[in-house]
Structures are given as C-alpha cells and as structure tokens.
Amino acid sequence: MNRDYIAKHWYASVYEQFENQTHDVDFLLKVLTEQTGNQPLNILEVACGGGRICVPLAMANHFVTGFDADEHMLLRCYRRMEGLQNIRCYQADAATSGWGVDFDVVVMAGNILINIESKMDYKEAQKSLIKKASEALRTGGHLYMDFDLHYNPTDRFNSLQESSYFKGTDELGTTGCTVTYGSVYDPITQICTGTGHWELITNSGEQIIMPKCWYKHIPTLTQVYDWLSDAGFTIERTYQNYTAEPILKPIVEATSRAIIWAKKACIICASSARIFI
Ligand SMILES: C[S@@+](CC[C@H](N)C(=O)[O-])C[C@H]1O[C@@H](n2cnc3c(N)ncnc32)[C@H](O)[C@@H]1O
The missing domain is CATH 3.40.50.150 (Vaccinia Virus protein VP39)
Known part of the structure; x- marks a missing residue:
C-alpha cells in the first residue's frame, strides 16, 4: 500500500x-x-x-x-x-x-x-x-x-506540550489522529515552527507514523x-x-x-x- x-x-x-x-x-x-x-x-x-x-x-x-x-x-x-x-x-x-x-x-x-x-x-x-x-x-x-x-502570537505559539487536533476514521477505514508536541515563535521574524506526527492504523491493521514539521509567518x-x-x-x-x-x-x-x-x-x-x- x-x-x-x-x-x-x-x-x-x-x-x-x-x-x-x-x-x-x-x-x-x-x-x-x-x-x-x-x-x-x-x-x-x-x-x-x-x-x-x-x-x-x-x-x-x-x-x-x-x-x-x-x-x-x-x-x-x-x-x-x-x-x-x-x-x-x-x-x-x-x-x-x-x-x-x-x-x-x-x-x-x-x-x-x-x-x-x-x-x-x-x-x-x-x-x-x-x-x-x-x-x-x-x-x-x-x-x-x-x-x-x-492578538499575542508569543503566548499562543510558544508552547511545548503534546496535543491532538484532528482525530477520526475515513471512508477507507483508516483511523488515527494528528499529534503535535508544540511550537516556538520568534517575535522578530514572526515565524512560528512546530513539530509532531500523524499516527494511523489502516483497515488491515498496518501502523503508519508520518512525521510532520510545520512553519508559518504570523x-x-x-x-x-x-x-x-x-x-x-x-x-x-x-x-x-x-x-x-x-x-x-x-x-x-x-x-x-x-x-x-x-x-x-x-x-x-x-x-x-x-x-x-
Ligand atoms: C485549511 S484548508 C482550506 C480548504 C478550504 N478552503 C476550506 O476552507 O475548507 C487549506 C487548503 O489549502 C490548500 N493549499 C495550501 N497551499 C496551497 C497552494 N500553494 N496552492 C494551492 N492550494 C494550497 C491545501 O491543499 C488545503 O486544501
């Protein structure tokens, strides 16, 4: 697959x-x-x-x-x-x-x-x-x-803790969630960077871990x-x-x-x- x-x-x-x-x-x-x-x-x-x-x-x-x-x-x-x-x-x-x-x-x-x-x-x-x-x-x-x-990107994005935003099952029977371990915001560049992964189990029981890093200008x-x-x-x-x-x-x-x-x-x-x- x-x-x-x-x-x-x-x-x-x-x-x-x-x-x-x-x-x-x-x-x-x-x-x-x-x-x-x-x-x-x-x-x-x-x-x-x-x-x-x-x-x-x-x-x-x-x-x-x-x-x-x-x-x-x-x-x-x-x-x-x-x-x-x-x-x-x-x-x-x-x-x-x-x-x-x-x-x-x-x-x-x-x-x-x-x-x-x-x-x-x-x-x-x-x-x-x-x-x-x-x-x-x-x-x-x-x-x-x-x-x-x-309003305050420093407060909003300087946070190091595990959380999950999306969780659910799709039409193919794949189930899982997005996991983030937090992000860091630089008030000078206004760049925010975060890290985490998606953890999924397919309909046939295979585990998929997809690493995810994100990066935005606020x-x-x-x-x-x-x-x-x-x-x-x-x-x-x-x-x-x-x-x-x-x-x-x-x-x-x-x-x-x-x-x-x-x-x-x-x-x-x-x-x-x-x-x-
Ligand atoms: C948060 S979703 C919003 C989708 C839709 N407008 C809605 O509100 O349901 C962001 C969408 O932007 C698309 N996207 C991100 N960067 C893009 C790019 N450079 N060119 C075209 N689409 C892009 C993604 O594929 C995704 O579908």
Whole structure:
C-alpha cells in the first residue's frame, strides 16, 4: 500500500469532519448578499480544498472556479460538485500558477493566508496571494479574506506540550489522529515552527507514523492592511469573529478571526487621486 496515499486520504477526510466549528460559509454567503445584492457573481476560490465553501457558493447560483494543490482534497470536491453545471475546479499551486482574470470576487477563506504551503519565503508567499488576488479581479471587484488573527502570537505559539487536533476514521477505514508536541515563535521574524506526527492504523491493521514539521509567518493586521493597499485594494468592511463588529485597531484580545471585504480600485482613479491629494 502507498502509505503517503493512505495518509493524505485520511487527512482530507478528517479535515472535513472537524472543520465545522464555525458558520464561516453561511457568513460568507450573507456578506455577499449584503454587499452585492442577489445577482450571480463570477467567483474564484483559492485553495478550495474539498469544496466546503465553493460548492455552497455554486448552490447559491454563483459561477464558481476553484483550485487547490492537494489532489485528495480536490477529489472530495469533485464528488460534491456532481450535477452542478456552474462550478469548475482544477489542481494548481497558488504560488506558482496564474489565477485567471476578470473575476467579480476572489475568496481566500478557510485561513489560507496562514496555511499556504509553498517553497517561497512564507511572508513573500502571503503578500503574493494578495497581489495575485488583485490581478485576478476586474476593476471594482472584491476580495473576501477570512483568516486567524493572533492578538499575542508569543503566548499562543510558544508552547511545548503534546496535543491532538484532528482525530477520526475515513471512508477507507483508516483511523488515527494528528499529534503535535508544540511550537516556538520568534517575535522578530514572526515565524512560528512546530513539530509532531500523524499516527494511523489502516483497515488491515498496518501502523503508519508520518512525521510532520510545520512553519508559518504570523502577520500583524497592519502588515495585512499594507499588503492590501500595495496591491491596490481599498478596505470597505471588516468583521471580527463572524459578527457584524468591525475589527478594532489595535486589535483586542477577543479578536481571533478577521474577515476583510476589500475593493480593487480603478488604477486610473487611484493614480489621479494620488495626483490631486
Ligand atoms: C485549511 S484548508 C482550506 C480548504 C478550504 N478552503 C476550506 O476552507 O475548507 C487549506 C487548503 O489549502 C490548500 N493549499 C495550501 N497551499 C496551497 C497552494 N500553494 N496552492 C494551492 N492550494 C494550497 C491545501 O491543499 C488545503 O486544501
């Protein structure tokens, strides 16, 4: 048996079983209705995974394109989109591929800003996601971002203790859990590094241990706002923790999730505004 195949299949399945602690999809649909009315939009979802977000968008009558690097996630998406004519999903790396052009809305949800996997410098990869979102939008189009915002990353990530995040059984009968032994955060580089493994037992009783090391750049709100501005976006609305409350600056301890609705400015308008200021 291909152990890598078994492990990635298991992860894609348990991710979906556990990623239901918030009403993030309902919230996105509500924001789209509030901000754009009920007309069908041409939407791109970056890193669409198993279709948890892009399929409900298609079911709400939008024209949806999604892509993801992970074929196991994507296969789940293909199954979910069966029978829907207004959705197209494909495999691509967000860091290295072109995203297309002229979308009304680009959705970067499911915390992709903090979960991007690429060979690039992490901070550069995050900035480039925002720049690519701008390039994929028509002028006047919008970016919807939904990501973890950490009030105190030092407290959150400097922790050395064993814990398990995902646990469960997939459709192949593989059962197991993810285990982490903690992480370390460097406040100067804003890089957080963690270590752990997945421990799995297949349907035929074989044990699989997959070592896992992870590495992320944890941006501040100011950094994200600067990246948006550099990419030509104007922030129109912010929401914290899936409520109507805007994100306060400086952020408060209760803020854990940031949702940003930003408009791609007309390039001529933006440059003439600069001239007349
Ligand atoms: C936390 S999951 C979110 C999936 C989906 N958006 C959701 O909310 O259910 C992160 C996804 O990002 C994808 N991903 C990570 N890095 C990527 C990259 N460089 N290009 C494309 N997809 C990527 C992973 O394969 C995974 O499906």
